[in-house]
Amino acid sequence: MSFVEKDVIKDPKNLEELAQKTGRKATPTLIIGEEVIVGYEPAQIEKALKNAGII
Numbered sequence: 001m002s003f004v005e006k007d008v009i010k011d012p013k014n015l016e017e018l019a020q021k022t023g024r025k026a027t028p029t030l031i032i033g034e035e036v037i038v039g040y041e042p043a044q045i046e047k048a049l050k051n052a053g054i055i
Contacts, residue, residue: 001054 008015008027019025022036030037030045033052037044049055 006014006017008018008025015025018027018029021031022029022038024038026038028038028040030048032045032048032054035044035048035051037048046055
């Protein structure tokens with residue numbers, strides 16, 4: 001599985017990009033397919049991975 005990690009502390013542009021895509025400035029944020037998951041939510045992460053055909 002490929003992924004992109006963006007550090008919002010080291011590069012403030014990443015924080016602005018996050019806010020534009022999600023409407024929030026919260027971490028951790030995962031974007032899986034079209035689904036946005038804020039916080040550590042294992043059940044939502046698993047569901048999003050299944051919906052995206054990753055698992």
